[in-house]
Amino acid sequence: CGVFGVYSREFNVSELTYYGLIALQHRGQESTGIAVTDGAWMDVSRGMGLVREVFRHQIPQMENQYIAIGHVRYSTTGSSLLANTQPLMVSYSGGKIALAHNGNLTNAGEIRRKLEESGTIFQTTIDSEVFVNLIARSRKVTVEEKIIDSLKKIKGAYCLTIMTEDKLIGARDPQGFRPLCIGRLEDGGYVLSSESCGLDVVGAEFVRDVEPGEMVVIDENGLESHRFAKAKPSMCIFEFIYFARPDSIIDGQSVHESRFEMGRILAKEAKCKGDIVISVPDSGNVAASGYAYEAGLPYVSGLIKNRYIGRTFIQPSQKQRDTAVKLKLNPVKSVVKGKSVIVIDDSIVRGTTSGKIVKMLRDAGAKEVHMVISSPPIGFPCFYGIDTSARKELIAATKTVEEIREYIGADSLHFLSLDGLKSCVPELNPKNMCFACFNGGYPIQQKTQSPAEADK
Template sequence: MCGIVGVYSEDARIVPKLVFYSLFSLQHRGQESAGIASFGGEDFKVVKGMGLVTDVFKNVDFEKLKGKVAVGHVRYSTTGESVVENAQPFVVKTRAGSIAIAHNGNLVNFFELRNKLERDGSVFISTTDSEVIAQLLSRLLIKMDLEDAIIELTKILKGSYSLVFAVNDTLVAMRDPFAFRPLCFGEFDGGVVFASESCALDTIGAKFVRDLKPGEAIIVRDGEVESIKVESEREAHCVFEYIYFARPDSTIDGRNVYSVRYKIGQILAEEAGVEADIVSPIPDSGTTSAIGFAERSGIKYIEALIKNRYVGRTFIMPEQKLREISVRLKMNVLKENVKGKRVVLVDDSIVRGTTSRKIVDMIRKAGAKEVHFRVGSPPIISPCHYGIDMQTTEELIASKKTIEEIRREIGADSLAYLSLEGLIKAIGMRKDRLCLACLTRDYPVKGEFCFRC
């Protein structure tokens, strides 16, 4: 689920700083590594490393990174290990020029493509599918112009990919024909920006222009903007962006994420109401839906849990043991708010069940009379093959347990999920325009799936 940014401006001094601030606003999309590559006239200058954006760029002299074009990346791993060799952007030198690339998504034909490239003599420094894209692009650019290379690359790649890449001082943003992962286009005085979410544009004061269309690539060459597009057989926008991943102040494919989550809470209250004294979110991703639930149910909204803001998102931490420790560090119960009360807890989803079980236990130990759990999505029954860190059926609690069994597992007095119909209604998009694979096992793209190779 990484976050990506690309910026072009005639003012070379501001470009790396704009990428930095944009990445900072996309930190929720990845906390393992961060990086920026800028083209300074002769070659790319690259700064990347493990950790948060502020850690990686703590002592960086941005003056040395200045250039008219730069791309940036924040990462959490789905394909490839969590090591510095897999930090992005990747830079590849070719006879056609230097390429810097940042990728959000997951290729389902990764094995096939990498094996073919290795047989043809390519040498890889990482274990990610993103470097495969960089190597493919470099080979195509030797044989054809940029526009043709983009079209050919779209034919070769299978799976999810939103890309920003620079070929010397030409900036390109590209979205796969299914538009799995988000990517938007903005403008500011004297420049152009592409980012995974519109909140990044807001941060740097850029005007949101639009989302890239499925199968579209936008090329920025000497300040001129050109769009090319391949045909798309269907759209498959990731439903989990709306449920959990995106920031609530972002707008993705015409849908404001906050509004969607608020409607999720309202519909959840209609479908699974319960007598209770307070409604509380599991912060932060359950907050907006809890507000909607409280409004529609008439039950008072009161926080039962306070979050430690200095602990990252447990879902995107790469190891289960780290997730379990993070839950204890992350939340504390407001005992005065729950003692003797019937509490409704609202969360965005239940993936593995570990966090839910621990939170219910914490609320009970604080003196709650009843704990009712409400979930703003249908049960997640199948792994994601397109970039969300849900890799195996075995780790998904709903893939092997009934709702009643899950209720007993997490220790709640009652448990209810939002219906699939309710979720689609809240998003306000036709069912055939969404990727619902993790909820239905209906995968838009088939392939030889690869995770953490």
């Protein structure tokens, strides 16, 4: 998911949130919502679909609005339904609160059971709802204390933007799995965004990232930082491989540079013989350019992507995903015909995409198809907000590289090594990153099943 928030007296906060969400659209395409306040009233508008579809006719507006938050959703827990859209908004004894969450909680089930036993009614099936209930029930006095009180009970991955009638609040879990950054507007107002590309689009200047275990509170006195937990950083490497936009900078590391480096290292490791390098757009583009640069081979557009189709992986069912690949990608026959083609993609999860691409390229006349993947095999499920699915669906959990090659029908198959991958984020210490879907080294002890397994 993607979260966004704006506090400004001069700018149209709901319009900026709308633009910010469009820039974060790649982080979730199932549903979206915007909440605004003028200090007295709070309003939320949510719907299923893309930001531009949901807000085609109007963006929520209030005459004296000065705070807004927004969300784009990619479901990992809870079905893709209108009831499960965000921001969530509730009224409680202390006023109104709206909340948008990116990530996946690992103890939401337990907390929910306890709250339900004591009479709390839940309106959605998403894990994020425990935040608002804990905040509303907290006995602390100020809203900041209530939020901190709640965050201390919650485990897992979360980046939050929260809005009260007079404050914009951002928080990042102690592991900092997902990104969240702070920007400044010309009028002195503030912006919170999952990725820095969201700041660029609204003309906000990057200030810094929210730190793992930090909560920032923005109100008429400016920005105040609260540390609610000791940082135990474990930034998700998959943000760099696939999830984030290449023009974003996360915790000081350019996503583009890390992806380009993945391609270069892959070229050194795979030493694959071929005539041309092509990418599986868009997620393979940057690594493919790095690969071609290092290998001294031409990088050409061998697959054309339909721009009007979203990320296929984000389609929740396998059948939807199958058709989506064909709708999304088509080979350029004149480019691949008679050639030995090196195809770069960012990852193999279930093997759906790669298998179809190999077949597509052969049908278009490619002489050889070499699949080269800019990440290691994904052998373990993610519990922290990326839908790499239940373990049994992960092709690398049950098959060797050679068996996967056979399954997808490629002439050869290469994956980036884990050490190679670790060297691609020089601004970050690999010790402070999560690689669990590749090596099973989960930073948080796991009691429950993966969200995907729980949904089955």
